[in-house]
Amino acid sequence: MAVFYDLRLVSLAVLMLVSQLDSASAAVRVFGLYARDLTGDPFGNFPDPYVKVWCGSSFGGQTEFHKDNNRPTWSAQFNFPDCKPYENLELEVWDKDLGPYS
Numbered sequence: 001m002a003v004f005y006d007l008r009l010v011s012l013a014v015l016m017l018v019s020q021l022d023s024a025s026a027a028v029r030v031f032g033l034y035a036r037d038l039t040g041d042p043f044g045n046f047p048d049p050y051v052k053v054w055c056g057s058s059f060g061g062q063t064e065f066h067k068d069n070n071r072p073t074w075s076a077q078f079n080f081p082d083c084k085p086y087e088n089l090e091l092e093v094w095d096k097d098l099g100p101y102s
């Protein structure tokens with residue numbers, strides 16, 4: 001009996017998830033960001049990289065920066081409670097000393 005009860009809970013959770021995805025907007029969380037082999041400035045200095053995050057026109061914020069690190073793993077999380085299906089998720093990697101990477 002307990003097994004059936006749990007299955008009903010799972011089914012309910014799946015239905016709720018599907019209805020979320022089917023609606024006009026959904027919550028999106030961005031986390032676990034990392035980068036590899038980032039280049040530094042033209043003078044050979046390692047980058048001090050950080051990331052800026054958008055969902056559509058909604059700016060989610062930026063990560064912490066890592067001093068002189070071309071293989072960073074950022075701990076920051078970004079929550080967008082109202083992302084639309086047609087909006088782009090945009091990530092920009094910046095050097096704290098210089099402009100954005102291409």
Ligand SMILES: [Ca+2]
Nearest residue numbers: 046047048068
């Ligand atoms: Ca640097």
